[in-house]
Amino acid sequence: MDRRSAMKQLALLTGGVVLIPACDFSEESILQAHQNLKITASQKELLTQVINTIFPGKVLKPSEELQLPDFVLVMCNDCLDKEQQETFVSGLQQWDAFSKEQFGKKFSQMNSTEAEDCLRTALTMDGKEEEKKSAIGFVNTTKRFALQGYLNSEYFMTEIKPYELVPARFYGSKKIENA
Amino acid sequence: MANLNINSKKDNTYDAIVIGSGMSGGWAAKELCEKGLKTLVLERGREVKHVQDYPTTNKMPWEFEHRGAIPEEIKKENPVVSRCYAFREDAQHFFVKDQEHPYVQEKPFDWIRGYQTGGKSLLWARQVQRWSDFDFEGPARDGFAVDWPIRYQDIAPWYSHVEKFIGVSGNKDGRDNLPDGEFLPPFELTAGELYFKDFLRKNYPEREIIVARCAHITGNKEFYAKQGRALCQNRTLCQRGCPFGGYFSSNSSTLPWAANTGNLTMQHHAVVDSIIYDEAKGKATGVRVIDANTNETTEYYAKVIFVNASALNTNLILLNSTSSRFPQGLGNDSGVLGKYVAFHNYRAGISGEYDGLKEYTTEGRRPTSGYFPRFRNVYKQETDFLRGYAAGFSAHRSMITDYSGIGEELEQAITREEYGPWRVGSHMMGETIPKEESQVSLDPNKKDAWGIPQLKVSMDYDANDEAMIKDYLEQMTEMFEAAGFTNIRTRDDKRAPGLDIHEMGGARMGKDPETSVLNKWNQIHSCPNVYVTDGACMTSTSTQNPSLTYMAFAARAVDHAVKNMG
Ligand SMILES: Cc1cc2nc3c(=O)[nH]c(=O)nc-3n(C[C@H](O)[C@H](O)[C@H](O)COP(=O)(O)OP(=O)(O)OC[C@H]3O[C@@H](n4cnc5c(N)ncnc54)[C@H](O)[C@@H]3O)c2cc1C
Ligand code: SF4
Numbered sequence: 001m002d003r004r005s006a007m008k009q010l011a012l013l014t015g016g017v018v019l020i021p022a023c024d025f026s027e028e029s030i031l032q033a034h035q036n037l038k039i040t041a042s043q044k045e046l047l048t049q050v051i052n053t054i055f056p057g058k059v060l061k062p063s064e065e066l067q068l069p070d071f072v073l074v075m076c077n078d079c080l081d082k083e084q085q086e087t088f089v090s091g092l093q094q095w096d097a098f099s100k101e102q103f104g105k106k107f108s109q110m111n112s113t114e115a116e117d118c119l120r121t122a123l124t125m126d127g128k129e130e131e132k133k134s135a136i137g138f139v140n141t142t143k144r145f146a147l148q149g150y151l152n153s154e155y156f157m158t159e160i161k162p163y164e165l166v167p168a169r170f171y172g173s174k175k176i177e178n179a
Numbered sequence: 180m181a182n183l184n185i186n187s188k189k190d191n192t193y194d195a196i197v198i199g200s201g202m203s204g205g206w207a208a209k210e211l212c213e214k215g216l217k218t219l220v221l222e223r224g225r226e227v228k229h230v231q232d233y234p235t236t237n238k239m240p241w242e243f244e245h246r247g248a249i250p251e252e253i254k255k256e257n258p259v260v261s262r263c264y265a266f267r268e269d270a271q272h273f274f275v276k277d278q279e280h281p282y283v284q285e286k287p288f289d290w291i292r293g294y295q296t297g298g299k300s301l302l303w304a305r306q307v308q309r310w311s312d313f314d315f316e317g318p319a320r321d322g323f324a325v326d327w328p329i330r331y332q333d334i335a336p337w338y339s340h341v342e343k344f345i346g347v348s349g350n351k352d353g354r355d356n357l358p359d360g361e362f363l364p365p366f367e368l369t370a371g372e373l374y375f376k377d378f379l380r381k382n383y384p385e386r387e388i389i390v391a392r393c394a395h396i397t398g399n400k401e402f403y404a405k406q407g408r409a410l411c412q413n414r415t416l417c418q419r420g421c422p423f424g425g426y427f428s429s430n431s432s433t434l435p436w437a438a439n440t441g442n443l444t445m446q447h448h449a450v451v452d453s454i455i456y457d458e459a460k461g462k463a464t465g466v467r468v469i470d471a472n473t474n475e476t477t478e479y480y481a482k483v484i485f486v487n488a489s490a491l492n493t494n495l496i497l498l499n500s501t502s503s504r505f506p507q508g509l510g511n512d513s514g515v516l517g518k519y520v521a522f523h524n525y526r527a528g529i530s531g532e533y534d535g536l537k538e539y540t541t542e543g544r545r546p547t548s549g550y551f552p553r554f555r556n557v558y559k560q561e562t563d564f565l566r567g568y569a570a571g572f573s574a575h576r577s578m579i580t581d582y583s584g585i586g587e588e589l590e591q592a593i594t595r596e597e598y599g600p601w602r603v604g605s606h607m608m609g610e611t612i613p614k615e616e617s618q619v620s621l622d623p624n625k626k627d628a629w630g631i632p633q634l635k636v637s638m639d640y641d642a643n644d645e646a647m648i649k650d651y652l653e654q655m656t657e658m659f660e661a662a663g664f665t666n667i668r669t670r671d672d673k674r675a676p677g678l679d680i681h682e683m684g685g686a687r688m689g690k691d692p693e694t695s696v697l698n699k700w701n702q703i704h705s706c707p708n709v710y711v712t713d714g715a716c717m718t719s720t721s722t723q724n725p726s727l728t729y730m731a732f733a734a735r736a737v738d739h740a741v742k743n744m745g
Pocket of ligand 1: 200221223294298452726
């Protein structure tokens with residue numbers, strides 16, 4: 001029996017269901033995020049395209065395999081305040097129009113090189129200007145959560161930079177080879 | 180009917196009652212049970228069994244829905260507990276949420292609580308430094324509070340007794356103001372910390388960095404195996420509960436030990452409302468308990484009662500234990516009960532970088548840090564403020580990653596490992612002076628869900644604390660600069676008292692019943708079969724993390740109680 005089923009069984013036995021916090025983000029949280037933020041299928045597709053531009057999977061696994069779009073939405077739904085959420089959602093809604101206006105082409109219609117140029121420029125733009133606030137807020141939040149999700153993904157933390165649950169050692173002065 | 184009552188009275192009678200199963204109550208229970216007393220531990224929270232009830236303990240970072248972060252909604256509803264550094268997704272279930280147990284803040288006070296088996300001992304940072312006579316003699320020398328009725332020699336054997344059992348990793352540093360104890364092998368200082376230690380030795384010979392003593396098992400395996408505990412494996416995920424029992428908690432250590440004697444009865448969801456005082460007998464005879472779920476009231480009886488509900492909750496219980504003999508709260512003839520509470524000043528910190536030691540880094544994880552024992556006003560008064568501060572100090576080699584790009588550039592960047600400078604940091608742990616106006620009291624109107632008055636808290640920083648913050652930042656900046664650290668940043672986060680989680684006093688020990696609540700054995704002067712051995716007993720705060728001292732008081736008081744039991 002794996003640990004999760006074991007925990008579930010334990011919860012049933014003890015009636016202590018409330019003691020078991022959600023594990024990986026659950027189907028339910030994903031659904032809730034979509035509902036609360038009112039994300040349409042086409043918006044989800046656009047968000048996915050933005051995230052794929054951040055992590056295209058040229059060196060590492062592509063972002064979709066890590067379920068990053070869902071992770072970004074769950075984090076937006078659960079860990080941002082109302083105002084930040086509104087900025088994110090309206091930025092996402094405006095994103096195609098914004099990119100058309102600033103870069104002459106809808107983001108959804110750009111090829112990967114164009115999309116990368118567009119996003120790179122947008123990420124350096126000053127989001128304080130009122131008409132840019134939402135769009136710039138949206139891309140920055142998306143990048144922040146996508147990065148967080150990537151660095152903390154099972155894939156990254158086992159295959160790229162392995163995380164040790166039980167290091168069983170501490171050395172205060174370790175010589176670095178070829179320092 | 181009469182028979183029933185007699186039976187239930189008999190069923191509800193024990194040799195000893197301990198209120199609270201946390202760090203100090205766990206110790207009282209262990210000692211009482213070992214000495215053969217049938218002991219009832221009353222715990223208001225739910226049961227948390229060692230290992231079995233640590234639901235997050237073996238989770239990987241990616242298994243947390245929000246990768247550790249606390250969702251906004253919980254933060255908004257619970258601003259106080261959300262300010263605690265350890266209130267994260269992995270350990271949030273061991274904290275009291277603001278909403279669940281409201282209290283009244285006459286002045287801002289962040290009251291951090293854990294209501295469950297083990298109390299806050301599951302969550303603590305495990306730092307355990309002994310007091311010395313430079314601490315116990317503070318009030319007498321500097322003219323504040325009242326003189327402690329004990330000195331280091333009175334408690335030293337009990338420090339040893341506690342340290343041996345809980346397991347304390349530390350180095351024998353030979354310092355007179357931070358006495359050595361019964362130590363298991365120390366964790367290493369880092370190369371950066373050793374550099375600073377050496378710098379101090381040459382430039383500030385009376386100042387020293389040592390490795391902080393911490394309640395982790397680093398040796399003597401066979402001895403701790405008897406408690407079902409194993410060597411610490413350097414996970415530094417202790418706040419989730421440790422599957423190895425590598426750090427000390429009541430859950431992993433004292434409570435199972437007490438249970439093994441066959442003398443322990445644990446009662447959960449048992450909210451102690453008050454202690455029953457029998458006017459005719461002239462002593463306390465038991466406690467009144469409200470069932471947290473059913474609201475039903477039950478009385479339990481015992482010859483001796485230990486109050487270990489954590490400093491402020493102990494004050495609440497005593498204040499709420501009124502009788503015609505004690506209209507102002509149990510043992511409160513002097514009127515000082517609830518007064519002279521104090522805390523530790525954790526407001527200031529400093530950080531910087533060190534560009535040297537390029538060929539070194541650290542490896543693995545260390546569940547403690549460096550420690551700066553107090554150097555101000557130790558041997559004599561030398562500043563314009565009273566007392567002083569200890570400080571944490573740590574130095575780690577940083578790794579730098581450029582997260583600025585996107586696409587292939589970003590993917591390349593996050594796979595690379597590049598060493599940055601050493602990062603150094605420190606935070607202050609200042610002594611604060613207990614004052615009469617620093618008080619906790621019962622709110623005359625507001626009650627909790629069980630009809631118990633809510634606690635009203637009123638304490639604040641004063642000019643002495645402000646002067647100490649200034650001095651800490653000046654001294655640390657001066658030393659950091661002289662040591663060649665750069666990018667030095669100081670901070671005063673203006674946090675409210677309480678976030679130090681070292682609130683103390685209110686039922687202070689003293690020689691004189693006119694000015695104190697407890698005598699030198701932690702007995703209430705005027706009701707000596709009640710012992711208070713948690714933070715409420717503290718006459719002054721000094722700078723050291725206090726829980727080791729609470730545990731030593733608890734063990735010492737049980738010894739006294741049992742020897743004097745008729
Ligand atoms: C994040 C964190 C880090 C810390 N780091 C350190 C450290 O490094 N070093 C250090 O010395 N200290 C540290 N502390 C503080 C330490 O945890 C406390 O000093 C210690 O737990 C106090 O022990 P106690 O027995 O008085 O209270 P607790 O451990 O809090 O236990 C009190 C128990 O009493 C129960 N209770 C309360 N009221 C009632 C009632 N009316 N009826 C029945 N039961 C009741 C509670 O539910 C609780 O279980 C830290 C605390 C936290 C949260
Ligand atoms: S650092 Fe040690 S005590 Fe803490 S969780 Fe890890 S193994 Fe357990």
